[in-house]
Amino acid sequence: MALIVHKYGGTSMGSTERIRNVAKRVAKWARAGHQMVVVPSAMSGETNRLLGLAKELAPGRTDDDHNRELDMLAATGEQASSALLAIALQAEGMQAVSYAGWQVQVKTDSAFTKARIESIDDARVRADLEAGKVVVITGFQGVDEAGNITTLGRGGSDTSAVAIAAAMKAHECLIYTDVDGVYTTDPRVEPDARRLSTVSFEEMLEMASLGSKVLQIRSVEFAGKYRVPLRVLSSFTPWDIDIQEEAKSGTLITFEEDENMEQAVVSGIAFNRDEAKISVLGVPDKPGIAYHILGAVADANVEVDVIIQNLSKDGRTDFSFTVHRNDYAKTVDLLKEKVLPTLGASDIVGDTKICKVSIVGIGMRSHVGVASKMFRVLSEEGINIQMISTSEIKTSVVIDEKYMELAVRALHKAFDLDQPAS
Numbered sequence: 001m002a003l004i005v006h007k008y009g010g011t012s013m014g015s016t017e018r019i020r021n022v023a024k025r026v027a028k029w030a031r032a033g034h035q036m037v038v039v040p041s042a043m044s045g046e047t048n049r050l051l052g053l054a055k056e057l058a059p060g061r062t063d064d065d066h067n068r069e070l071d072m073l074a075a076t077g078e079q080a081s082s083a084l085l086a087i088a089l090q091a092e093g094m095q096a097v098s099y100a101g102w103q104v105q106v107k108t109d110s111a112f113t114k115a116r117i118e119s120i121d122d123a124r125v126r127a128d129l130e131a132g133k134v135v136v137i138t139g140f141q142g143v144d145e146a147g148n149i150t151t152l153g154r155g156g157s158d159t160s161a162v163a164i165a166a167a168m169k170a171h172e173c174l175i176y177t178d179v180d181g182v183y184t185t186d187p188r189v190e191p192d193a194r195r196l197s198t199v200s201f202e203e204m205l206e207m208a209s210l211g212s213k214v215l216q217i218r219s220v221e222f223a224g225k226y227r228v229p230l231r232v233l234s235s236f237t238p239w240d241i242d243i244q245e246e247a248k249s250g251t252l253i254t255f256e257e258d259e260n261m262e263q264a265v266v267s268g269i270a271f272n273r274d275e276a277k278i279s280v281l282g283v284p285d286k287p288g289i290a291y292h293i294l295g296a297v298a299d300a301n302v303e304v305d306v307i308i309q310n311l312s313k314d315g316r317t318d319f320s321f322t323v324h325r326n327d328y329a330k331t332v333d334l335l336k337e338k339v340l341p342t343l344g345a346s347d348i349v350g351d352t353k354i355c356k357v358s359i360v361g362i363g364m365r366s367h368v369g370v371a372s373k374m375f376r377v378l379s380e381e382g383i384n385i386q387m388i389s390t391s392e393i394k395t396s397v398v399i400d401e402k403y404m405e406l407a408v409r410a411l412h413k414a415f416d417l418d419q420p421a422s
Contacts, residue, residue, distance in 0.1 A: 002171035003035040007161035010044035011178040012235035013081045023088035025239040030094060032243050035129045039139040039161035040085050042077025050074055067112035071151045078138035086136045097128055098136040106142035108150045115150035117142060120167040155216030162219040166226035173228050176235035181251035182214050184417040185269040189408050192418035196251050203267050203360050204253045206394045210358040211272025265363035265370060266415040269408050272356045276328035279320040282346030285312035293319055296339050302327045306389045306398055328352055355404040358396035359411060371395045377414045383407055
């Protein structure tokens with residue numbers, strides 16, 4: 001008998017009929033002898049609906065003005081779906097109980113709307129499992145030291161599920177979503193995208209960080225840190241599919257990198273439309289400039305991605321970096337108010353019409369010329385590269401947003417990702 005964690009996304013929980021199908025699937029696993037912990041997201045669209053109500057009541061104010069209350073509000077979406085799933089499981093004849101994150105407890109820091117998990121007390125859950133119950137735990141949320149409800153940010157239910165699986169040393173964590181696995185790129189952009197049967201944690205971490213929406217990056221980080229086996233699969237397959245077949249479907253995210261894995265030089269193409277570029281022009285080229293700029297940005301809880309500093313001329317340089325598009329206006333205002341007056345820069349300019357396109361693959365470690373091939377392909381398509389970022393297993397470029405789909409399709413073909421794995 002294995003302890004299995006199931007996580008279901010918002011589309012999987014999008015209606016009472018879908019919740020009923022989730023309950024039937026979970027009950028099938030429980031009747032097969034597994035101890036089951038289930039982490040559901042809020043019903044599709046519910047979190048946006050709740051936050052939209054908040055904006056109606058406080059127009060013109062920033063989220064920072066009432067982040068604590070936004071967490072209180074947003075957390076109710078997962079609480080509702082967890083209770084509904086427990087009711088559906090009970091209707092299936094299963095003993096089931098639902099808990100909010102603060103009841104388990106999932107302890108977090110106090111960074112409202114972007115909290116990070118610090119510890120999980122699994123004693124209550126283990127007692128219920130030993131009593132033969134299916135345990136449903138709200139995703140996306142926890143509680144801080146002061147007893148405030150906190151949320152983990154968008155996609156946080158993935159992180160909750162993997163963290164719970166890690167704390168309880170689960171046999172496997174199955175992430176059920178509206179796609180049937182991890183693809184070489186988004187099939188909506190490239191119809192010839194191919195589903196991968198396996199992908200390494202390193203590759204998945206890069207792909208998640210670079211814009212792949214299949215898994216939230218912090219969930220992959222948790223899985224890597226605590227070596228939690230993950231599998232991504234679809235909740236829209238028939239619920240009564242043979243359990244042995246289901247257990248081997250989708251994409252396995254694994255630590256193993258042996259000859260049985262799909263050893264392509266490039267395993268996937270990731271992209272992200274949600275980026276914006278900010279350039280601080282004419283800054284003095286001296287030690288501490290990068291910290292002076294990015295330290296203030298970090299203090300504002302804004303994540304920075306690609307960074308580039310130009311060649312110095314006459315003792316001055318230009319410093320550019322990318323942030324999430326939602327943080328663009330906030331960051332520009334911050335720099336103009338707190339950095340520009342003290343830094344001696346000539347101006348701050350930005351561009352919200354950019355995107356990032358990346359190639360990812362552990363095979364890049366042992367092959368030369370991969371990045372230059374990428375640059376050649378983009379050049380042949382007339383696509384100008386604005387910024388470049390590399391690591392051992394990825395190369396990313398920032399380009400004009402209007403060329404994103406062309407770049408993805410051209411790179412996907414150039415690296416033979418439309419061909420079956422050998």
